[in-house]
Every structure is written in C-alpha cells, then in structure tokens.
Amino acid sequence: MELLSQMWSFLGLLTVLQNILPTQLLSLLHSIYESLLDFFSPFSYFEIPEFNGYCGVDMNELYLHVNLYLNSINSSSTCQHTVQDSLDEKRSFSLKLPKRHRHKLLSSYLNFVSARAKDFERVSRERRLFTNNGHGSYESGWVSVPFRHPSTFDTLALEPELKEQLTEDLTAFANGKEFYHRVGRAWKRGYLLYGPPGSGKSSLIAAMANLMCYDVYDLELTKCSDNSELRTLLIQTTNRSIIVIEDIDCSLDLTADRVSKLKSKKSSNHTRSSGCDEEKGRVTLSGLLNFTDGLWSCCGEERIIVFTTNHKDNVDHALVRSGRMDMHVRLGACGIHAFKSLVMNYLGLDSHRLFGVVESYIRSGGALTPAEIGEILLRNRNDADVAIQGVVTALKGGRDAVESDDMVNVPDVIDSMLLNSPENSDSSSGKFVGKRKKIKFLVRLKSLTKSDSGRRVV
Known part of the structure; x- marks a missing residue:
C-alpha cells in the first residue's frame, strides 16, 4: 500500500513538472531519456514512414516494399510483429536490429525486402490483355480484359531443346537490366514465330506472358490510321509487357512499300504528290520499323515484341533482321x-x-x-x-x-x-x-x- 502511494506521488510530481517546466526543457529531457535508452539497449530501431520529402507528401517507396513483403509471407507469422495502430494516421514501420551488426545487416536486409516485394508484386498483380480500339490519338488507344490464358511451358507441345532454349533466353532477358544499360542497348527483345496454322504460336505467346508475368498488347495494324497513331500506341504501353503483331505478312501490304517508292521516282510530279498523300494516311514499312527499333522504341523498358507469320519468306527482311527480331522460332509439325x-x-x-x-x-x-x-x-x-x-x-x-x-x-x-x-x-x-x-x-x-x-x- 505504501509503494502504491509513493507511485501516485511520483506521477503527481511529474504532472506538476510538466505544467511548470518550459516546453523546450521538456523536449530536451525527453531526448536525453531516449538517448539513454538507446545507449543501454542491445538493439537499434529504424523507423520507415509512409511519407517523406518536403512537407511529408512524397510516398516512401521503401514503405511500399515493406508492406508488400509483409503481405507476401504467411499472415500467421506477421501477427506478432503488429504492435499498435496509429491514431493520428501517420503510419510507419519500425525495424529492430542487433546494434553490433546493424551496419552489416541494414543494407543487405532492406535489399532483400525490396527484391521479395518486387517479385511478389510481379506475381500477384492481375495481368491484362490489351487490344487497340482504333482511337489511338485520344486519351487511351487500348482496351483491356483480364488475361487468364492457362498455357505454360510445362503444357506446351515443344521439343525439349527448343523449350529449354526459350526459357533460358527469357530468363536472361528479365535479369539483364544492368547488362543492357552497360552495353547501351534498349531493354527489349524481339521474337519471330513462324510455322503453319495450328503449330502453337499463340499458345507460346501466352506461355511467355505467364512465365514472365507480363501484360500482352495485341496490336491490330489494320486499325491504325497512320504512323503517328502507331507511335502513340507504343507510348501508351507499359513496361514489363509483350507487344504482339500476329500474321505480320497479312496485316498490311508492307513489302510492297519499297517497290512503290521506286516506281514513284519514275512517275510525274502529280503522281508523286498524290502518292505522298496516300503514305500520310496509312501505316508504312518505315513507320513499323521505327516502332520496333527506332528512337521511340526505347521509351519503355523490359518489353518484348513478337511477330507471327505462317510464311517467313513473305515477311520483309528489314522487319526480321537481327536487332529487331533477335530470335527466330520455327514451329512446325509435332515431333x-x-x-x-x-x-x-x-x-x-x-x-x-x-x-x-x-x-x-x-x-x-x-x-x-x-x-x-x-x-x-x-x-x-x-x-x-x-x-x-x-x-x-x-x-x-x-x-x-x-x-x-x-x-x-x-x-x-x-x-x-x-x-x-x-x-x-x-x-x-x-x-x-x-x-x-x-x-x-x-x-x-x-x-x-x-x-x-x-x-x-x-
């Protein structure tokens, strides 16, 4: 009973001191108290706020990574780490590390958390299948639906050597960010899939998207009015995506562009001017080449461009040369x-x-x-x-x-x-x-x- 009365007396004294002492002095005493606790504690604590920057309005990317990481692991194991809810809406995470190893553990652990968070985000996010709606000059030229194609490399009817070659190439591409930046190349990859109907070209594209967890953009060239709209559609695509142009030899008469240009040089001035008007109103071979390998093709990263055709010989060589279509995949009869x-x-x-x-x-x-x-x-x-x-x-x-x-x-x-x-x-x-x-x-x-x-x- 005497101990309880002494405690109440001490709390009363603290209340009186809090009302009498200046605010600056109280803050100084509080900081000294925190320093003493930190000095004698065997652990170091690091706070990760939700917002940072000027006036605290910039979203903290590390906070998002920690949140994704905690969601990726078993919920039963994270319950013990939830201490309390913040009543003032200023949310943050607190990281506790052994003080003697904090310099060694802090950087490596945060890198591990960020990597796991990115992997979880890549796998868990809903992938979508896009197609152009013919209005690329407006706010968005794409419409989309959820992409739920079940095809995987495990279910594909491919020869083992080809399957292994494709998976290794795709994995190396996904992990090659530093390599592409170091050699000065845009982080993109091109695949030409050719073979008779029913050989599995579309299933292979779906398996690639499921393996890489990429969105798929199915580009219909006949809906593009001109090269400008084609460029706009490219800008509106996101990173980590596959851009597909199926039946490239049948979509547009691209191979005839060069022949028509040669003939136009021999025609009259009136004929040449009318030909230029026609070129402005359609997608040309030059526009498609710039789309796949021009300056505008580097406006995004980690993108794959896929062309499909039933007859490889019918495709203009300029479209399938190395640097545009890096890998030519022949899909034929079933082995x-x-x-x-x-x-x-x-x-x-x-x-x-x-x-x-x-x-x-x-x-x-x-x-x-x-x-x-x-x-x-x-x-x-x-x-x-x-x-x-x-x-x-x-x-x-x-x-x-x-x-x-x-x-x-x-x-x-x-x-x-x-x-x-x-x-x-x-x-x-x-x-x-x-x-x-x-x-x-x-x-x-x-x-x-x-x-x-x-x-x-x-």
Whole structure:
C-alpha cells in the first residue's frame, strides 16, 4: 500500500513538472531519456514512414516494399510483429536490429525486402490483355480484359531443346537490366514465330506472358490510321509487357512499300504528290520499323515484341533482321517428344504400346500439327487406346497423302509425254506400251529414292 502511494506521488510530481517546466526543457529531457535508452539497449530501431520529402507528401517507396513483403509471407507469422495502430494516421514501420551488426545487416536486409516485394508484386498483380480500339490519338488507344490464358511451358507441345532454349533466353532477358544499360542497348527483345496454322504460336505467346508475368498488347495494324497513331500506341504501353503483331505478312501490304517508292521516282510530279498523300494516311514499312527499333522504341523498358507469320519468306527482311527480331522460332509439325507431352496433358499417360508406331510414322513422313493431334486426343480423352489409334490413323493418312502427291496422275503424265513425243506420232501400239512401262518404272524408282532421302526432315 505504501509503494502504491509513493507511485501516485511520483506521477503527481511529474504532472506538476510538466505544467511548470518550459516546453523546450521538456523536449530536451525527453531526448536525453531516449538517448539513454538507446545507449543501454542491445538493439537499434529504424523507423520507415509512409511519407517523406518536403512537407511529408512524397510516398516512401521503401514503405511500399515493406508492406508488400509483409503481405507476401504467411499472415500467421506477421501477427506478432503488429504492435499498435496509429491514431493520428501517420503510419510507419519500425525495424529492430542487433546494434553490433546493424551496419552489416541494414543494407543487405532492406535489399532483400525490396527484391521479395518486387517479385511478389510481379506475381500477384492481375495481368491484362490489351487490344487497340482504333482511337489511338485520344486519351487511351487500348482496351483491356483480364488475361487468364492457362498455357505454360510445362503444357506446351515443344521439343525439349527448343523449350529449354526459350526459357533460358527469357530468363536472361528479365535479369539483364544492368547488362543492357552497360552495353547501351534498349531493354527489349524481339521474337519471330513462324510455322503453319495450328503449330502453337499463340499458345507460346501466352506461355511467355505467364512465365514472365507480363501484360500482352495485341496490336491490330489494320486499325491504325497512320504512323503517328502507331507511335502513340507504343507510348501508351507499359513496361514489363509483350507487344504482339500476329500474321505480320497479312496485316498490311508492307513489302510492297519499297517497290512503290521506286516506281514513284519514275512517275510525274502529280503522281508523286498524290502518292505522298496516300503514305500520310496509312501505316508504312518505315513507320513499323521505327516502332520496333527506332528512337521511340526505347521509351519503355523490359518489353518484348513478337511477330507471327505462317510464311517467313513473305515477311520483309528489314522487319526480321537481327536487332529487331533477335530470335527466330520455327514451329512446325509435332515431333515425338511434343506428342508424348500432349498425351501426358490430355490422357495422363507417360507410355503406351503404340508410341513406337507413332514415332515410326513421324520419322517416315507423317506430319500433324499439335492442334490436330490435340483435337484427336480431346475427342477421345475417355479412351486412351482409341485416342492414340486415332493419331496413328491420321499420321498414316498424312503419310499416304504425301506419297500420293509424288505419284499423282502418273499414268496420265506418261501418256501425255508419249503421245506428244514426235517420234511416237506414227509408232505402233506395241512400241507405245513398251516405252510406257519403261517410263513408269523410272518415275516409280525416282519417287522411291525421294521418299527415302527427302522425308527425314520435319
């Protein structure tokens, strides 16, 4: 009881001193008290406020990183670190470190927190799929929807070597900020995907976006009125994104630009002036080149540009040269490893008695795209034997079709050759039949030689 009365007396004395002593003296005493506590404490405390700068109006980036880091770890482990709520709306985090190791730990730990926060933000944020709406000259030329494509490199029907090469190249690009700045190059990468329809070009783009956690901008060139709008659309794209132009050879007649320019030099002055008016009202090859590799292409960082085409030879060489399209990826017929990947994805099988038959047909010239094989497996996914037998039948039909192409209308061709020959204009029917058999034998021998030597390459 006596101890309690002494405590109340001490608190009363403090209250009297607080009212009597000047504010400056109280502040000095408080700072001395804090210094004594800090001197005898084995820990150092660092405050990370939400706002800093002049008048405290600038958002503290480190505060955001700490907040993201705490959200990224298990909530049950962070509950013990929440001490109290701030009533004056001035929020901050307090970091406690051992005093003897604070200089060694502070910088490395904060760098670790920032790195984890950036990774968490990259993975957790909602990715979006954009397309241009034809109004690039206004506030925003893009409209978007959530991007939820399920394709990944684990589910792609690609050969293992190509899959590994692509993932390593993408990972090196994502981690190459310092390298690109050091060598003086814009932090961007170009990919040309070419192959027949159904070979997996769109699925590969989706897998790239999911691996890198990038937004996707699907650029429709036919909706761009001119080069200025194309440049505006480029400026409106964000960092960490993939810009896709599908079927680049069909979107616009870009290859004919150079030919038209050469012809315009030989035309009259009136023709040249009218041609210039036409150039101002459309997207040109020069505008697209500046879009991919000009000065305006460096207005953002960590961006990937992807062109797709069914026929690589139809694309102007200036669009796909090194420096614009850094990596050319050929996607063709489904190989045996890609086929096994499809079977695992659709049927859940890693082996089957017909795998050897499928491999022999693929090696002998049977060619199906991953989309064609995937459709067969999808239709018969409840019966693995029927599904794989369907693939075998389709491969056999494709191989037979290739062989029949070599022998199409061979009898008619032979008859035409013999009948149109001058030396057979008056020949007897016996000589005609004999020469017909000889030519047919030679054509058949040539086709067999071709099938053995030319069908190995897929």
